[in-house]
Amino acid sequence: MTDAVSIPAVAGSGPGVPKTARGERTRARILKAAEETFGSLGYHRAGIADITRAAGVASGTFYTYFVSKEQTLRELVQEMGRRLRAHLERETADAQDRLESEEMGLRAFLQYLRDNPALYRVLQEAQFVDESIYRSYYESFGERYIRMLAGASDRGEIRPGNDEVRVWALMGISNFLGLRYALWEKEMHFDEIVATVSDLLRNGLASAGAREKR
Amino acid sequence: MTDAVSIPAVAGSGPGVPKTARGERTRARILKAAEETFGSLGYHRAGIADITRAAGVASGTFYTYFVSKEQTLRELVQEMGRRLRAHLERETADAQDRLESEEMGLRAFLQYLRDNPALYRVLQEAQFVDESIYRSYYESFGERYIRMLAGASDRGEIRPGNDEVRVWALMGISNFLGLRYALWEKEMHFDEIVATVSDLLRNGLASAGAREKR
Amino acid sequence: MTDAVSIPAVAGSGPGVPKTARGERTRARILKAAEETFGSLGYHRAGIADITRAAGVASGTFYTYFVSKEQTLRELVQEMGRRLRAHLERETADAQDRLESEEMGLRAFLQYLRDNPALYRVLQEAQFVDESIYRSYYESFGERYIRMLAGASDRGEIRPGNDEVRVWALMGISNFLGLRYALWEKEMHFDEIVATVSDLLRNGLASAGAREKR
Amino acid sequence: MTDAVSIPAVAGSGPGVPKTARGERTRARILKAAEETFGSLGYHRAGIADITRAAGVASGTFYTYFVSKEQTLRELVQEMGRRLRAHLERETADAQDRLESEEMGLRAFLQYLRDNPALYRVLQEAQFVDESIYRSYYESFGERYIRMLAGASDRGEIRPGNDEVRVWALMGISNFLGLRYALWEKEMHFDEIVATVSDLLRNGLASAGAREKR
DNA sequence: AATGAATGAGCTTTCATTCAT
DNA sequence: AATGAATGAAAGCTCATTCAT
Incomplete structure (x- = not known):
């Protein structure tokens, strides 16, 4: 920054x-x-x-x-990453807690992707043109994200756990839902998607009766 | 076959x-x-x-x-998808319930990816060579998956919810964790990863105190 | 060889x-x-x-x-050098002494250049594309030449002197006469050229009266 | 000027x-x-x-x-030629006779080339960009040179002979020695070079015993 | 006069595909 | 079936030159 x-x-x-x-x-x-x-x-x-x-x-x-064409792709990925990050920070600024931030972030991401479909393709293709830029894109994303989870964990907002793993899981969720519902088929209302994920994050997938173990 | x-x-x-x-x-x-x-x-x-x-x-x-080269890629994606599916079915056959199946499936996927790193790259690149094959790969994958969640939901193993969305979220989790821990850096033990995801699926991300809402 | x-x-x-x-x-x-x-x-x-x-x-x-184009030039220079060398060796094989060899060699060179004008241009242009190949062309030429002069010197056929310098002087003579009379204007009979050079080599440029000094 | x-x-x-x-x-x-x-x-x-x-x-x-770039090369060749000629004229002004002039000219040329290495390259490359300028460079050079030899011949300083051929031979000598000893390897003292060429011009290459013929 | 952006023809090189053997 | 030579369209890139300011 x-x-x-x-x-x-x-x-x-x-x-x-x-x-x-x-x-x-x-x-x-x-x-x-x-x-x-x-x-x-x-x-x-x-x-x-x-x-x-x-x-x-x-x-x-x-x-x-x-x-070169390749160098241009690199610059593009960095710039698009910056823009996305700025958008997400703006859109999640008012969140009261981590869970709310996740909801707002997911919705903002889906919207951003629908409005900027090139982001997905450029990023994915960059992966095999120059892996390092792709990795650094996600790693720089991930690092902040991890710090946020750690903070939320300290404040007792979320369960303690391996934050790095959870961050990559969360990024995977956004990514796939974005591909499926913001790029491929746009028929589903983002509220429905966010609500579903929110339920998953708040209550897990398991029913109350299956919640013990480990 | x-x-x-x-x-x-x-x-x-x-x-x-x-x-x-x-x-x-x-x-x-x-x-x-x-x-x-x-x-x-x-x-x-x-x-x-x-x-x-x-x-x-x-x-x-x-x-x-x-x-042609392109047609070969198509064939490859299909064959690799078949092999992966067979592997996962074999490895999750003994699961007692959906949650256990998720755990076994994730572990099996990570292992498979580590042993067959080409799968990831071939699949991802195919996406932009012929989107339809990539979509049908995930959609055929998703359809079975949705049926499984629906069944588990009926049996009361998991919370009711939008299964399609949940399936794409789950596929996103596997995918990103696979990329991060089975392809890029292999230092983390799969047990740790599976345990973390398992906790997420069983109890959610939120702490007990933050679990209300919706 | x-x-x-x-x-x-x-x-x-x-x-x-x-x-x-x-x-x-x-x-x-x-x-x-x-x-x-x-x-x-x-x-x-x-x-x-x-x-x-x-x-x-x-x-x-x-x-x-x-x-590549450049690599092809390199190969060409080497091949053309080989062919020229073979030609000169063939044509000077019957020479009785060094001076006669010089005459036969010069004539043979002029004839060869007239028949293979590309040699000159390819070689000269190669000089600035890859100096090393040009240098090695002349140096390999020069080394043999020096040995020949040394031998002739030992046998008393020629005056003792700095053979390396003399060789480069002799190569310069051939080169320029070739350019002038085998490539540019072909009106002069090679006999005349060879005779003139021969006189220079046998008697020097100076008149008998100016021959002392050093 | x-x-x-x-x-x-x-x-x-x-x-x-x-x-x-x-x-x-x-x-x-x-x-x-x-x-x-x-x-x-x-x-x-x-x-x-x-x-x-x-x-x-x-x-x-x-x-x-x-x-244009090409036209600039042309102008450059002419200017460089002018400068070289002026230098040589200055440096050989005190010569007592033709042979001494040759010595002084060769030394001056070697020195000039060592101080102005661009001359060689520009000239050689110009040859294939616009042959006419290269030819006129040498021909204008040659014409004066021929007149000098003719004068020396008349004055009995040098042996009579085909002056045009001899001039091109002499230019070839300077050129090659310059390339070899003023541009490539500068280890040899110019005195040695000049002395060697001087001996060649004063006494020829042949030993006294091999001097007959023609 | 001086600047630096803009042009576009032309170059070398690649490579999926076809052909001849 | 198998080989490897041959194809030629197309790509990325360069650069002398022109143009607008």
Whole structure:
């Protein structure tokens, strides 16, 4: 967070950081077009030509601001991660406790994904182009998440447990529900989804009668 | 195995279905090599030449048995799905109830993934090559799963709820934990993971005091 | 010389050494076409497409046998050097002494260059693509040459002197005369050229009266 | 210097001949940078951007003073040739006779090349970019040289002979010795080189006993 | 005059697929 | 059935040059 101010992200890694406002605009247009194109065609099917066409610039212009297709994907993943994180923080700011925060976070995530479907595809494809960026995406996500669970655990809001494992479980839940209900079939109301997960987190899956053991 | 008869168009597809035992062996060698190669290099980086080299045959031989690289991926996903399902069914056969089945299933999945890391990558990459095969993989998986939850619900083993949503949540949990602990870092004992998830499913995430609401 | 038998030159560095006679023929056709194309258009202006067109094969076929344009240039220089050396050895075999050998060698070189004009251009351009190959071309040439002068010096055929310097001077003479009279303007009879150089080598440039000093 | 007036079309070519002193300076800076860049990277590897970066100006500024990369090379060759010729004339001014002039000229050439290594590369590469400029470089050089030999011949300083051939032989000697001892390996003292060539020119290569014939 | 963004033709290289043997 | 050579479309990328400011 602190470095978000002093370091202009990884943006400075391009062959030429734009020096004029016009250049800045063009660079942004291309990055946006890359997001759309990767999102719709997929990273591998998307050619530089597709991106520049979508951006309305000549193909060579891409290389005025980006070193390579792959490097652009990296930058995109980081930027999209930043945006998502900012969205989630904003949307969960009013939560009274962890459980409520989980509910608000899940709903916010589903909405965000429905509005930004490219996020999912770009992220998933990045996984096999450069695993490290994908890992760092989830690990940076996970670390904060773990701290939040630990805090909630200390405050007695949630049961003690292995927070790392629980965090990855929770991220898995969001991820799959997002894929299924925010990207594939959008017929189910998010309230229903959130309520179901909420029940799972508040009461578990087991019926009261099956709750003993371990 | 039985469906290999009913869906021959997909399972045994290829310009020439092998008629000799030797041909059968060659085809199997190539498919195995494709699995390994897709698993290690990834679908896009893997070339037909890499596959045939790994299989120990000439590059042209690939097309004696397979229509295309993409079609091969499809076949692979189906076969890998079948194998995984068979494994899980075998490993959860002795479960006394749904919760126990969940525990055994998760452990079995983690083990399987650790032993067959290619499964994850092949499946994930297939998602963007042909979404339909990926969806049908999870949907066919999900349908059985939903029926199981419904049965357990009827038997009073688990709380009533939206089974479809719960199934996708559960699949998300397995998937992420598998990626994190069976593929990336293998330092955590599966017992710990299963216990944590088990606690979540049996008692929820919330502490007893925070359990009211809805 | 000895390795010319056991090691198939640098030819084996291509992506695929041809395994069939047909492949052997194609590879040779491409290399020949590369020589012609580099010779006429020059290394930089010559595209792979020019080469393959001249060879009568598809553009991709080039990469069946060669790793890159640059690597091909390297191989070409080595092969052309070998051929020239073989030619000179053949043509100077009957020389009675060093001076006669110089005459026969110069004439043979001029003739060879006139018949193989590509040699000059390919070699000169290679100099700036990969200096090492150019240096090794001349140095391997020079080493033999030095030994010959040393032998002649021992036998009293030539004046004692710094053989290395003399060799480079002699190579410079051939080179420039070749460029001027075998490539640019072919109007002068080689006899005249050889006679002039011969006089220079036998009697020096200075008139008898100016011959003292040092 | 004087011909800068008579051949303005070539020497001062450019879309806009600089009118201000500042423009003059910029143009000179770019030309100097071109020399350095062509010399170090080579004509083909050197991009306009490399040149302007070295000159400390924006890339577009190049075209304020030069028509094209190729045209710049041409101008450079001419200028470098002029400078070399001026240097040689200065350094050989005190020579008493032709032989001494050859010695002083060779030494001066070696020194000049060692101090201006770009000369060699720029010249050699120009050869295949525009043969005519290369030819005219050597031919203009050669013509003066021939006249000098003819004069020396008339004065009885050197043996009569085909001066054109001898001139090209002499230029070849300088060229190769320069490459070998002023650019590649600088370990040998120029005195030794000059002495060796001097002996060759004064007494020939042949020992006294082998001097008959023709 | 000077800047730096923008252009787009052209290049080398890859590789799934087909063909000839 | 099997081989490996041959294909050619397409991709990513470069860079001399032009344009807008």
